[in-house]
Amino acid sequence: MAHLLLPLALSLLTTVSLSLPTTNNYWRSIRPNPFKFRTEKFTHFQFYWHDVQSGSNPTSITIVRQSPVNTSRPNGFGLVNMIDDPLTERPDINSKLIGRAQGMYGLASQEEIGLLMAMNFVFMTGRYNGSTLTVLGRNPVFQKVREMPVIGGSGLFRFARGYVHASTHNLNTTTGDAIVKYGVYVLHY
Numbered sequence: 001m002a003h004l005l006l007p008l009a010l011s012l013l014t015t016v017s018l019s020l021p022t023t024n025n026y027w028r029s030i031r032p033n034p035f036k037f038r039t040e041k042f043t044h045f046q047f048y049w050h051d052v053q054s055g056s057n058p059t060s061i062t063i064v065r066q067s068p069v070n071t072s073r074p075n076g077f078g079l080v081n082m083i084d085d086p087l088t089e090r091p092d093i094n095s096k097l098i099g100r101a102q103g104m105y106g107l108a109s110q111e112e113i114g115l116l117m118a119m120n121f122v123f124m125t126g127r128y129n130g131s132t133l134t135v136l137g138r139n140p141v142f143q144k145v146r147e148m149p150v151i152g153g154s155g156l157f158r159f160a161r162g163y164v165h166a167s168t169h170n171l172n173t174t175t176g177d178a179i180v181k182y183g184v185y186v187l188h189y
Helices: 002-019
Strands: 041-051 060-064 080-088 097-107 114-123 132-140 146-154 161-171 178-188
Touching: 041 097, 146 178
Parallel strands: none
Antiparallel strands: 041 080, 041 178, 060 080, 080 097, 097 114, 114 132, 132 146, 146 161, 161 178
């Protein structure tokens, strides 16, 4: 009889411990649709990204210079810039400001001028005011059209995913200033 009592006690103890509420607050089960997802939407829009490195008020500054060991490489491998670039409706920097691109990019390729882009598009007008999209990807600058992933967002772009197409509208090789057209294709709720 004693050999039956131990398994019965363990079984009863396990059942009771699993049915008691947990005292830990770091996890809990959630409802099937806690965020009240509606129908997923597809949104496409475009704007112009102004990367200004020259003048008295640059929007892109170098925060890490190329290593002296790599100065023989003409592509600037290792250089990193921090950005707070305006996003406008048209290529003219004085056209309607719709947001800012905030983040950084670095020269990450030893073979070509290829950037690692990590930036948030912060929207400041219209329906998406206060919402953001996050882009993280490779940008081989001298390709005609570059594709980078949208990996998330906030506000109306919460749970966003998609991609952007970047194409250079204008590049001043003397100053480093650039205007890039971005086409954004994003799924969101």
